[in-house]
Amino acid sequence: MEYLVTMTTKVPEGTSAQDVDAVRAREAEHTRELAAQGRVLRLWRPPLAPGEWRTIGLFTADDAEDLERTLASMPLRVWRTDEPVPLGPHGNDPGRGTVATAAGEDEYLVTFTVQTPFDADTAAVERMDAQEAGRARELAGQGNLIRLWTLPGKGRNLGLWQAPDADTMDSVLRSLPMTAAGWLTVETVPLTRHPSDPGA
Template identity: 65%
Template structure:
């Protein structure tokens, strides 16, 4: 069974590297990414907000396990200039599933990290009712094309969502609409689709 991983890839080009060498490396990386996408090993690529001189990519990869993922990452041409931070993603009961929500043609994408903190004063009945309403709202957001994926993260009460929304105000409105919103600490990262993103390149 293949698992999913979010990989933060940070590239640092050595000082003095000729621009034609950088261009050649990028071309080889793009060609390799296309092969990995055809093999089902890389599903998505994004760029998070970047500061001056930063070169970072977020990737959604699939692999049979950590060793299999490392073999994929080690074979990528840019690995010689790059460090990778891997986060294992687990299944979430409210996840719409890969490919179930169409990629929005003009909407922005956002990764949202959720940390759940249920108050000690909340009764078991209140918790169950809130979680049930959250599942209903997740299905609604998926049906509307807004919630694309949902995973669990390592650590208690931590989850990660991939959302589609037309701007920061709209994603903020959606997150406020979650029944568990008052119990959640949320961090939102706006994404830009990478030129080699397999989903964006798909017909």
């Protein structure tokens, strides 16, 4: 099973720079080990305010307890809080390793919330689902859609996307049939690659 984990680190006041560097070095080494085991798939940094230290990670684990053992084994956990979100399979997901991350492309996490009109009948919903699936295949083929998952809660999904810039990403999202029809709301988070990202 895959999980998206937001990791927020707060170094205690008075901790020396030497101690911080030592823990970060151990963290980087252990992350390489976890990546080799297939437990850490990707690491990114979201936009940060001054003084913030956050990482978003894509992990695999058998279940929540197995994930917790992995997170607890990481050296930075002594200063860190973790917020895991389970990711479910999505029918339009291209699949892990199908779409390569491209050098020079920016990556984005996009949360989608589907809001089906109350007066849409079953046939209309099926047509829209089919159009959305077809467009997702096209965008995966073009290298824009990397992964797609379901999130906890009705009608919520998460996508990992790439594009040369934010304007292109916005155009790609507006090309989705559900977006054009007003059935989707989206929240986009631009990402930068973490120095320990296994996908780099």
